[in-house]
Amino acid sequence: MxxxxxxFLVLILAISICHAAGIFHPISDSHRSAxxxxxxxxxxxxxxxxxxxxxxxxxxxxxxxKTAELSKAICKSVLGTLESSSxxxxxxxxxxxxxxxxxxxxxxxxxxxIISSLQAVVRDANSLLDFYYSIGSLxxxxxxxxxxxxxxxxxxxxxxxxxxLSQSDGRWRYSSNNPxxxxxxxxxxLEALSGVVSLASSEIxxxxxxxxxxxxxxxxxxxxxxxxxxxxxxxxxxxxxEQQGPLATTSSVVRxxxxxxxxxxxxxxxxxxxxxGIAKFFLGIGIPGDTKNFFDQVDLLACLENNRVSIPLxxxxxxxxxxxxxxxxxxxxxxxxxxxxxxxxxxxxxxxxSSSARDNSIIENQELKFDPQDAVYFLDDxxxxxxxxxxxxxxxxxxxxxxxxxxxxxxxLTQVPIYVTGLIxxxxxxxxxxxxxxxxVETQKKLDLAGESTVxxxxxxxxxxxxxxQMSTPLGNAFKPHQAFLRLRHETKVxxxxxxxxxxxxxxxxxxxxxxxxxxxxxxxxxxxQLTVGDAVMENSLLREIGYVELDLPEPPENASRPxxxxxxxxxxxxxxxxxxxxxxxxxxxxxxxxxxxxxVLTILPLFGFIIGLLRLGVNLKNFPTSAVxxxxxxxxxxxxxxxxxxxxxxxLKLDLFTTLKTLCFLGVFLMVVGHRTLSHLASASAKxxxx
Amino acid sequence: MARSTGKDAQALFHSLRSAYAATPxxxxxxxxxxxxxxxxxxxxxxxxxxxxxxxxxSFLSGVLSCVGTAVLAVCLRIQVNKDNKEFKDLPPERAxxxxxxxxxxxxxxxxxxxx
Numbered sequence: 001m002x003x004x005x006x007x008f009l010v011l012i013l014a015i016s017i018c019h020a021a022g023i024f025h026p027i028s029d030s031h032r033s034a035x036x037x038x039x040x041x042x043x044x045x046x047x048x049x050x051x052x053x054x055x056x057x058x059x060x061x062x063x064x065x066k067t068a069e070l071s072k073a074i075c076k077s078v079l080g081t082l083e084s085s086s087x088x089x090x091x092x093x094x095x096x097x098x099x100x101x102x103x104x105x106x107x108x109x110x111x112x113x114i115i116s117s118l119q120a121v122v123r124d125a126n127s128l129l130d131f132y133y134s135i136g137s138l139x140x141x142x143x144x145x146x147x148x149x150x151x152x153x154x155x156x157x158x159x160x161x162x163x164x165l166s167q168s169d170g171r172w173r174y175s176s177n178n179p180x181x182x183x184x185x186x187x188x189x190l191e192a193l194s195g196v197v198s199l200a201s202s203e204i205x206x207x208x209x210x211x212x213x214x215x216x217x218x219x220x221x222x223x224x225x226x227x228x229x230x231x232x233x234x235x236x237x238x239x240x241x242e243q244q245g246p247l248a249t250t251s252s253v254v255r256x257x258x259x260x261x262x263x264x265x266x267x268x269x270x271x272x273x274x275x276x277g278i279a280k281f282f283l284g285i286g287i288p289g290d291t292k293n294f295f296d297q298v299d300l301l302a303c304l305e306n307n308r309v310s311i312p313l314x315x316x317x318x319x320x321x322x323x324x325x326x327x328x329x330x331x332x333x334x335x336x337x338x339x340x341x342x343x344x345x346x347x348x349x350x351x352x353x354s355s356s357a358r359d360n361s362i363i364e365n366q367e368l369k370f371d372p373q374d375a376v377y378f379l380d381d382x383x384x385x386x387x388x389x390x391x392x393x394x395x396x397x398x399x400x401x402x403x404x405x406x407x408x409x410x411x412x413l414t415q416v417p418i419y420v421t422g423l424i425x426x427x428x429x430x431x432x433x434x435x436x437x438x439x440x441v442e443t444q445k446k447l448d449l450a451g452e453s454t455v456x457x458x459x460x461x462x463x464x465x466x467x468x469x470q471m472s473t474p475l476g477n478a479f480k481p482h483q484a485f486l487r488l489r490h491e492t493k494v495x496x497x498x499x500x501x502x503x504x505x506x507x508x509x510x511x512x513x514x515x516x517x518x519x520x521x522x523x524x525x526x527x528x529x530q531l532t533v534g535d536a537v538m539e540n541s542l543l544r545e546i547g548y549v550e551l552d553l554p555e556p557p558e559n560a561s562r563p564x565x566x567x568x569x570x571x572x573x574x575x576x577x578x579x580x581x582x583x584x585x586x587x588x589x590x591x592x593x594x595x596x597x598x599x600x601v602l603t604i605l606p607l608f609g610f611i612i613g614l615l616r617l618g619v620n621l622k623n624f625p626t627s628a629v630x631x632x633x634x635x636x637x638x639x640x641x642x643x644x645x646x647x648x649x650x651x652x653l654k655l656d657l658f659t660t661l662k663t664l665c666f667l668g669v670f671l672m673v674v675g676h677r678t679l680s681h682l683a684s685a686s687a688k689x690x691x692x
Numbered sequence: 693m694a695r696s697t698g699k700d701a702q703a704l705f706h707s708l709r710s711a712y713a714a715t716p717x718x719x720x721x722x723x724x725x726x727x728x729x730x731x732x733x734x735x736x737x738x739x740x741x742x743x744x745x746x747x748x749x750s751f752l753s754g755v756l757s758c759v760g761t762a763v764l765a766v767c768l769r770i771q772v773n774k775d776n777k778e779f780k781d782l783p784p785e786r787a788x789x790x791x792x793x794x795x796x797x798x799x800x801x802x803x804x805x806x807x
Binding site (some may be wrong): 645 | 696701720721724725727728729730731732736737738739742743746783784785786788789792796800803804806
C-alpha cells in the first residue's frame with residue numbers, strides 16, 4: 001500500500017513531462033547504442049558502398065570504434081570500385097567517401113585514371129547529379145592525396161552551368177530539360193558549387209558568388225516552422241519521382257550550406273535563430289528507426305557542430321523537477337548539438353512565472369553561476385516565494401567573448417516548463433456522523449492521514465457522514481490537487497466513488513445516506529473508506545484506507561435494483577480454473593464371470609451335437625469333385641466363404657463399415673464366379689447321373 | 693383309456709420314426725442344422741432369463757443369428773425336398789447358392805448390429 005502513492009506520483013509526473021514540449025537534449029550515449037543496433041553489417045560488410053559510407057560516417061561522428069575485419073571487408077570493395085573502369089561517378093563518389101574515412105589507399109596511381117575520366121564527365125555534364133558526383137569525387141581525391149595539379153580546366157564555366165539551373169526562389173532544377181525545381185536539389189547544387197570553388201585554379205568571380213549567396217537567403221525565406229521554434233525545409237513538389245522527406249531535404253540543404261560557407265571568404269549572414277531551429281528540429285525527432293534518417297540526422301548535426309555560418313548551442317536541463325523538500329537547485333547545461341562543451345557563457349534566468357498566472361514574474365534577471373567541474377550553470381537557492389506548482393522558466397544565453405557572439409547561435413529566449421514539488425500539509429482531518437434532521441454531531445473522530453491508523457464509525461440511513469480536512473502548500477497557500485476522491489467499498493466489492501469538493505483550503509464531503517440508499521442498493525454492512533489525494537507536484541500524494549463505516553440501511557423494497565455484477569479480477573483469469581467433475585452413467589450390473597463362461601461352453605455344445613449327429617448319419621464327401629479343376633474351384637469356393645466370414649469377424653473387431661463393404665464387393669464378386677462354377681459342375685454331374 | 697393313449701402314442705412315434713428314416717440324408721442334415729441353431733438360440737434365451745438383457749443388441753443379434761439361419765435352413769429344406777412339386781424345376785445347387793448368399797447377407801447385418 002505504501003508504494004502505491006509513490007507509483008501514482010511517478011506516473012503523473014511522467015505523463016505531464018511528456019506533454020511539455022520545448023526541451024531538447026544533445027546527442028547522448030543512447031544514440032551511440034542505437035547506431036550500433038541500426039547499422040549492423042550483414043555477413044561482415046554492407047550491401048552497398050553508399051550504406052557503408054553512411055554507417056562509417058555515423059560511427060565517425062559519434063566516435064564509435066569500428067572493427068578491423070569490417071574495415072578490411074569494406075576496403076576490398078572500395079579498391080575494387082576504384083580500379084574498375086566501369087564504375088559510375090556515383091559509385092566512385094561513395095567509394096572515395098569511404099576511403100576518406102578508412103584510408104584504404106592513398107597511392108596516387110590508383111587515382112590517376114579516375115581523375116581524367118571524372119574531369120571528362122564534368123566537361124560533358126548537363127544534369128545536376130552528374131556535376132555533384134563528379135565534382136564531389138574530385139574534391140574527395142584532392143583531400144585524400146597530395147596532388148596539387150588537380151584543377152578543373154574551366155571552373156568558371158562549370159560554376160555558370162550549375163548556377164544556370166537555379167530558380168528565382170532559391171531552389172534548383174535537376175537538369176535543364178526538367179522544369180520542376182526542388183529544395184533537395186538546392187542542397188546538392190550548393191555542395192557542388194563549393195566543390196567547384198575549392199577546385200578552381202583561380203578565384204571565381206565574386207559577382208557569381210554573391211548571386212549564390214542571394215539564392216541561399218531566398219531559400220531560407222521558404223523555410224517552414226513549428227510552434228515550438230523548430231525550423232525545417234520540405235519539398236513542395238508532389239509528383240516527384242523520388243520524393244524526399246523533410247529530414248533528407250533539410251540535411252541536404254544544411255550540408256550544401258556549410259560546405260559553401262567554408263570555401264568563401266566572407267560570411268553568409270544567415271539568421272542564427274533558423275540555424276538553431278533546424279538543430280532543434282533534428283534533436284527533437286529523437287532516435288530515428290531508419291538508417292537513412294539516422295545518417296541524415298547525425299550528418300546534419302555534425303555539419304552544424306563546426307561550421308562557419310553559426311554554431312547552435314542547446315540549453316538543456318538535467319531535471320525539470322525541483323523538489324522543495326530536498327532543496328534541489330536549478331541546474332542548466334549548455335552544449336553543442338553533439339554534446340561537447342560550449343564556450344564561456346552568461347546564462348540568465350530572465351523570468352520565471354507560474355503557468356497559471358503568466359503575468360506575475362517570481363524571479364527576474366537572475367544570473368546563473370557556473371560550476372566548472374560538472375560544466376553546469378546553477379541557481380543555488382530558489383527564492384523563498386517559490387511555492388509548489390508548475391512554472392515556466394525563461395532563459396537567455398550570451399557568449400561572453402563578444403567577438404564570438406556571431407559564431408554561435410544561442411537563440412533569443414528559451415522557455416522550459418519546470419515542476420516545483422513539495423510536501424503538502426494535510427491538517428484537521430476529521431470524520432463525523434451527523435444527525436440528518438438537526439445536523440448535530442453524533443460521533444466525531446480525528447484522522448491521521450500521514451500515519452497508518454484507521455478509524456471506525458457506524459451510521460444508519462437517517463444520518464450523514466462528513467469527511468473534512470485542510471490542505472495547504474508549504475507557504476500556507478491553498479492547494480487544489482488534481483485528484484481528491486473518497487471511495488466506499490462494500491464487502492461484496494460494490495464500490496462508490498465521490499469527489500471531495502473544496503472551498504479555499506478546506507476540503508469537505510458530506511454523504512447523506514437517506515438520499516444514497518438506492519445508489520447503495522440497500523446493502524447494509526461494512527464499507528471500507530478509501531481516500532485518494534494526488535497531484536503531480538505533491539510529494540506526499542496518498543491513496544490509503546482510512547477506516548470503515550458500519551452502515552445500517554433499510555430492507556430493500558421488492559422492486560429495488562440489484563447491485564451490478566462486479567468485474568472479475570483480471571488476474572484470476574490466468575489462475576487455475578475450478579476442476580471439472582464429469583458425471584458418468586453408472587455401469588450396468590454384470591453377471592459373474594463364471595456364469596458367462598459356463599453359458600459360452602453351453603452355446604458351443606449344440607455344435608458338438610450337430611457334428612455328432614452328422615457322423616451318425618454317415619455324412620461323407622463323396623460328392624466332392626474329384627477331377628483337378630472343379631476340385632480347385634470347390635476348394636476356392638469354401639475358402640471364399642471362410643474369407644467372408646473372417647472379414648465379418650474383423651468388421652466386428654476393428655474395421656469400419658466402409659472398408660468392410662469395399663472388401664466385401666470384391667470378395668462377393670469373386671465368390672459368385674467361383675460358386676457358380678462349382679455348383680453348376682455339381683448340377684451337371686447330378687443331371688448326368690440321372691440321365692444315366 | 694390311458695393305456696390305449698400311451699399305446700397309440702407309441703404307435704404314432706414308431707410310425708413317425710420309420711417314416712422319418714426314409715427321409716433323404718440331405719434333408720436329415722438340414723434338420724440337424726436347424727435343431728443345432730434352435731438349441732443355440734434357446735441357450736442364449738435361457739442365459740438372458742437368468743442374467744438380464746444388458747447388452748441387448750448383442751443378445752438380439754445372437755438369437756436372431758440363430759433363428760435367421762434356422763429359418764433360411766427351413767427354406768432350403770423346402771426347396772430341396774423332392775416331394776415338393778412346387779420347386780421341382782429348381783435344382784438343389786441353386787437352392788444352396790441362395791442359402792449361402794442369404795446367410796452372408798444376414799450375418800453382415802448381424803455383425804453390424806453386434807456392437
